[in-house]
Amino acid sequence: MNKKNLTILGLTLAVAMVGTFFFKGAKAKSIFPVENKTIALNPTVEDGYEVGDEATDFSLKNIDGKMVSLADFSAAKGFIVVFTCNHCPFSKAYEDRIVALDAKYSSKGYPVIAINPNDPAAYEEDSFENMKKRAAEKGFTYPYLLDEKGIGQQYGAARTPHVFVLKKEGGKNIVKYIGAIDDSAQDPAGVSKKYVESAVDNLLQDKPVVTKTTKAIGCSIRWRSDS
Amino acid sequence: MKRISKYPFLWFVLLCGTISFCADAQEIKVIRFAELEKLISESESKVTIVNFWATWCKPCLEEIPSFKTISKKYRLKDVNLLLVSLDFAKDVERVKAFATRKDISNHVVLLNEPDYNSWIDKIDPKWSGALPATVLLTQTGKEFYEKKFEGDELEKRVGTLLNN
Numbered sequence: 001m002n003k004k005n006l007t008i009l010g011l012t013l014a015v016a017m018v019g020t021f022f023f024k025g026a027k028a029k030s031i032f033p034v035e036n037k038t039i040a041l042n043p044t045v046e047d048g049y050e051v052g053d054e055a056t057d058f059s060l061k062n063i064d065g066k067m068v069s070l071a072d073f074s075a076a077k078g079f080i081v082v083f084t085c086n087h088c089p090f091s092k093a094y095e096d097r098i099v100a101l102d103a104k105y106s107s108k109g110y111p112v113i114a115i116n117p118n119d120p121a122a123y124e125e126d127s128f129e130n131m132k133k134r135a136a137e138k139g140f141t142y143p144y145l146l147d148e149k150g151i152g153q154q155y156g157a158a159r160t161p162h163v164f165v166l167k168k169e170g171g172k173n174i175v176k177y178i179g180a181i182d183d184s185a186q187d188p189a190g191v192s193k194k195y196v197e198s199a200v201d202n203l204l205q206d207k208p209v210v211t212k213t214t215k216a217i218g219c220s221i222r223w224r225s226d227s
Numbered sequence: 228m229k230r231i232s233k234y235p236f237l238w239f240v241l242l243c244g245t246i247s248f249c250a251d252a253q254e255i256k257v258i259r260f261a262e263l264e265k266l267i268s269e270s271e272s273k274v275t276i277v278n279f280w281a282t283w284c285k286p287c288l289e290e291i292p293s294f295k296t297i298s299k300k301y302r303l304k305d306v307n308l309l310l311v312s313l314d315f316a317k318d319v320e321r322v323k324a325f326a327t328r329k330d331i332s333n334h335v336v337l338l339n340e341p342d343y344n345s346w347i348d349k350i351d352p353k354w355s356g357a358l359p360a361t362v363l364l365t366q367t368g369k370e371f372y373e374k375k376f377e378g379d380e381l382e383k384r385v386g387t388l389l390n391n
Contacts, residue, residue, distance in 0.1 A: 089283045089315070122285075158355030183342045186315040190341060215347040217279075217313050220286060220357035 048156010051212045055081075055166050055173045056154055060115065060145035063132045068143045070113070070166075070173055077109030078167040078176070078203060080196060083147075083157035085116045086134045087125035088219035091160045093185050095138050098161070101181070101196060102142045110165075110200050112142040117152030118160070122222035152221060159218030165199045165209075176203055179214030255323045255332065257316055260340040260349075267364065272307035274388050275364040276381075279338075279350075281313045282325050286375040287359040293381050295331055300382075305389055312337045313358060363388060 049055060057070045070079060082098055084091040102112035120127040128146050135144045155164055156178075165177035177199035184190040199209045258266075267277060278294055280287035291310070298308040310331060312322045316339040326332040340346055347356050351371040354360055361381075363370040365388050 089281075093315075159357035180344060183344060185343070186317070186341055193342075214344040215354070215356045216343040217347070217356045217358065219284065220359070 048154070048158070049164065049175045049178065051175050051178060051209075053175050055164065055175050056151070057173065058149060058151045060147055060149065060151065061128075062143045062145055063128075063135050063140075068113070068145055073111060075109065076111055076168065078165065078200075079173065080105060080110055080112045080200065081155070081164040081166060082112060082114045082161055082181075083117050083152050083155070083163075083221070084114050084161040085118045085123070085126045085219070086130050087118070087123045088160045090185050090216070090218045094161050094181055097181055097188060099139065099141060104197070105200050106142070108200075108204055110203070114140065114142055114144045115147050115151060116144065117147040117157055117221050117223065119222045119224040121224075148224065150223070153223060157221060159216070159220055161218060163196055165196060165203070167203050176209050177212055179211075180216035183214075185216060255312070255319055255326060255335055255337050257319055257337045257339050260338065260346045263311065263336070263338055263340075264349075266309060266336070270307045270309075270364070272303060273305050273365060274385055275307045275309065275362075276385070277309045277311060277350075277362040277364065279311050279313055279358055279360045281358055282318070282321050283314070284358045290359060290375050290381075291329060291331065293376055293379070294334075295329070297382055297385055298334060301385075301389075306385060308334045309336065310334045365391070 059067045059069045062068045070076075073079070080101055084094070084098065086092075098112060098114065106112065116126055116131055118126040120130075124130070131144055131146065134140075157164075161181065163177070163179060163181055164175055166173040167176045168174075177196065179195055181194075181196050182191045183193040183195070193211075195211055195214050198211065202209050267275060276294065276297070278287075278290075280291065282288070294308055294310065298306060300306075310326075312335055314322050314337060316337060319337055322335065322337055323332070326335045343356060347354050350360070350362060353371060354373055357373060359375055361372045361374075361376070363372070363384065370384075
């Protein structure tokens with residue numbers, strides 16, 4: 001390599017570096033223009049329940065092999081239905097908080113009902129055997145049901161974990177809150193808004209739920225092909 | 228070699244160039260939502276692809292090769308690819324290892340904005356928060372997809388948007 005080539009190489013690199021570090025687009029446009037096409041949306045999101053809808057009861061297999069229905073809980077005032085699973089890091093991050101929710105609200109009439117909507121064929125970790133194992137390891141105090149009947153799709157669960165707080169009204173289970181457990185999945189110490197607790201606290205005092213829906217990042221659900 | 232030693236400046240340039248190149252290939256920026264907004268709004272490409280993914284998300288990892296193919300096929304002036312990881316910030320090393328292995332580091336940022344409810348609707352009101360999700364942004368419009376792209380579906384769509 002002669003001196004001239006080396007100089008050219010050096011200069012090119014220098015220009016490239018300066019460009020990388022200092023070049024910023026001069027023209028800024030608004031983050032998202034008005035026109036907005038939403039295509040091929042996850043169909044469950046639009047087909048699922050909204051706050052105020054009546055939620056269906058179900059009969060799903062619990063980790064102890066027995067079938068569980070909402071109707072079995074005659075003393076309950078309502079339910080904290082959580083669509084969750086074993087494999088999802090967000091579900092894992094919330095396991096202890098779901099156990100705490102059941103400890104706090106089951107005796108007050110709002111037991112936790114956990115449902116795994118994932119197809120175990122897609123995620124081995126979400127198999128019935130592994131559900132049993134995880135429940136024992138973490139000491140789940142509530143039913144952990146295998147959704148073989150597409151109940152998650154009917155509710156409109158879009159991700160795990162996804163919570164539906166139901167209240168019994170005139171023999172029906174009415175949806176009162178849909179969304180996240182709180183506002184800090186990755187760090188329980190960083191929680192400032194406990195969405196599910198606020199909702200249930202209000203319901204227990206016969207007050208309206210203030211924050212009725214929230215969103216959170218979560219794992220998409222792989223539905224069973226037969227459901 | 229003797230010759231280059233006479234030019235300390237060139238050594239400096241070469242060294243800096245090497246370091247900045249390596250740094251580009253490996254370090255993953257951890258950003259807040261305001262910085263993501265800035266990255267998107269400053270993109271001048273005809274089509275800006277903003278894909279939300281995570282290393283734990285199986286369908287996300289399955290579609291990443293198709294994103295890479297597209298970004299390699301076009302120049303930045305046509306297509307800008309932003310791969311926004313929603314891994315927890317503490318897992319940035321895992322993101323870095325994956326991105327380096329897949330040679331996508333220069334497209335990847337990790338979005339650390341844990342109050343998800345505060346910004347998901349700003350990306351799209353139709354987004355449930357499930358991953359993967361993708362925004363295709365042109366100078367005149369925006370398309371939002373909460374799904375995994377199959378086969379050459381994304382490539383075809385981007386091609387159509389570029390020809391409009």
